[in-house]
Amino acid sequence: MEITIFGTGYVGLVTGVCFAEAGYNVTCFDIDERKITALSQGRCPIYEPGLEEMLKRNLENGRLQFTYDSRLASKNADYIFIAVGTPENEDGSANLEFLEDAVDQIGKYLSRDAVIIIKSTVPVGTNQRIYQKLQGIVPDNIQVKVVSNPEFLREGSGILDTFHADRIVIGADDNEAGRAVADLYKPFGRPILQTDVRSAELIKYASNAFLATKISFINEVANLCEHTGANIEDVAKGMGMDVRIGSQFLRAGIGYGGSCFPKDTKALEKLTEDYEYDFKILRSVIEVNSRQKQQLFEKARELFGNLQGKRVAVLGLAFKPHTDDIREAPAVELIARLIEEQADISVYDPAASGNAADLFGSRLYYAENVDAAIKGADIVFIVTEWPQITQYDLERFSLLMREPVIFDGRNCYDLANAESAGLTYVSVGRKAVN
Numbered sequence: 490m491e492i493t494i495f496g497t498g499y500v501g502l503v504t505g506v507c508f509a510e511a512g513y514n515v516t517c518f519d520i521d522e523r524k525i526t527a528l529s530q531g532r533c534p535i536y537e538p539g540l541e542e543m544l545k546r547n548l549e550n551g552r553l554q555f556t557y558d559s560r561l562a563s564k565n566a567d568y569i570f571i572a573v574g575t576p577e578n579e580d581g582s583a584n585l586e587f588l589e590d591a592v593d594q595i596g597k598y599l600s601r602d603a604v605i606i607i608k609s610t611v612p613v614g615t616n617q618r619i620y621q622k623l624q625g626i627v628p629d630n631i632q633v634k635v636v637s638n639p640e641f642l643r644e645g646s647g648i649l650d651t652f653h654a655d656r657i658v659i660g661a662d663d664n665e666a667g668r669a670v671a672d673l674y675k676p677f678g679r680p681i682l683q684t685d686v687r688s689a690e691l692i693k694y695a696s697n698a699f700l701a702t703k704i705s706f707i708n709e710v711a712n713l714c715e716h717t718g719a720n721i722e723d724v725a726k727g728m729g730m731d732v733r734i735g736s737q738f739l740r741a742g743i744g745y746g747g748s749c750f751p752k753d754t755k756a757l758e759k760l761t762e763d764y765e766y767d768f769k770i771l772r773s774v775i776e777v778n779s780r781q782k783q784q785l786f787e788k789a790r791e792l793f794g795n796l797q798g799k800r801v802a803v804l805g806l807a808f809k810p811h812t813d814d815i816r817e818a819p820a821v822e823l824i825a826r827l828i829e830e831q832a833d834i835s836v837y838d839p840a841a842s843g844n845a846a847d848l849f850g851s852r853l854y855y856a857e858n859v860d861a862a863i864k865g866a867d868i869v870f871i872v873t874e875w876p877q878i879t880q881y882d883l884e885r886f887s888l889l890m891r892e893p894v895i896f897d898g899r900n901c902y903d904l905a906n907a908e909s910a911g912l913t914y915v916s917v918g919r920k921a922v923n
């Protein structure tokens with residue numbers, strides 16, 4: 490049985506490597522030749538804990554191969570997973586160009602019956618449309634089926650999430666094809682939910698929108714704490730102890746970012762518009778988040794007035810710890826505003842500096858560690874809660890900065906510790922220390 494994966498990004502690569510680890514023969518294809526060259530040599534182009542070792546192991550045992558030839562990737566495959574990007578169009582809708590291109594390639598070269606499995610996040614109705622499209626491309630003697638299998642892994646724990654998924658959702662209008670894909674996942678031993686195709690497509694968007702809602706909700710409560718004098722850490726703890734609410738995703742902060750929540754909430758909003766349905770909560774979730782992303786900067790502006798010429802250190806660039814992904818990261822928006830203000834900016838991130846350098850080039854100083862980033866700074870912004878930042882010795886802020894003024898978008902430090910270290914410390918949903 491031959492499995493092929495189209496797209497070797499965070500989702501496709503992790504999926505391919507994990508299927509190989511589970512014992513399958515896997516071929517991964519990507520249109521990015523540099524990625525394929527690196528991967529064929531056992532070098533992982535993204536930062537994902539444990540991935541490179543697993544990649545090397547499965548290259549060596551011959552179960553995993555990479556190719557830049559879409560004909561080779563398609564022709565003998567029994568199962569083809571599509572995990573290409575579905576970024577945001579200007580109007581918020583999902584851009585399906587990469588998906589369409591992948592389907593064209595697959596349809597052109599298929600030489601035997603196959604199941605095409607769409608793992609990319611796509612709007613309701615897409616799987617059905619792709620099925621119809623394929624019917625028009627593949628020769629009559631080849632039977633092709635399309636199954637929806639949205640992905641729920643989190644960057645930074647992609648391997649763990651693949652082997653310990655809470656659920657595997659398989660949406661198929663053809664029972665036999667759905668069962669065949671469910672069988673592929675048997676070695677993982679995780680709960681499988683089989684649904685019709687449209688429900689599977691919506692499960693993905695609804696799940697991300699719900700998690701985004703939790704974040705925007707707790708951020709609104711945090712803002713209310715700042716007005717009322719309550720402490721968000723205690724409020725969130727007290728809420729989360731109720732099992733009906735649950736403690737996850739109740740961390741107030743600078744707002745959600747990344748390659749999924751911002752684009753998926755907007756794509757769902759666009760979908761609701763297409764169906765002329767007014768999904769009021771969703772609109773507020775998006776609006777609250779874009780305001781929240783500005784908040785830390787506005788607080789600094791309130792304290793300092795103009796930031797022109799100020800030495801500013803930004804700690805954390807990735808949208809969350811343990812990844813190098815900076816897509817829609819709050820740090821990127823913050824830095825763009827700091828550049829506009831003509832601040833003098835240094836940054837530190839354990840994994841994402843390279844990606845930030847591709848975006849901002851020489852406009853930033855890329856420090857090797859926290860010490861180097863904050864030395865001589867007037868202001869520090871904390872944007873990502875990497876352990877190197879949360880476990881940093883607070884006394885060193887006073888020691889190394891010109892004036893120890895910290896705006897913490899992730900509530901990394903205890904207020905009493907910040908106070909005793911002599912910091913001016915402004916966080917989210919808690920009283921300011923100075």
Ligand code: NAD
Pocket residue numbers: 495496497498499500501518519520521524572573574575587588590591608609610611640641642643644748749
């Ligand atoms: P990514 O941008 O990291 O990777 C996409 C890859 O697809 C790239 O390597 C690109 O070169 C390749 N590609 C583009 N067109 C192609 C084609 N025609 N044929 C083969 N390869 C092609 O994207 P990602 O983060 O892995 O996300 C992929 C999909 O999974 C998206 O729909 C995303 O919304 C969804 N998703 C992502 C995550 C996540 O945490 N990143 C989690 C769940 C779902």
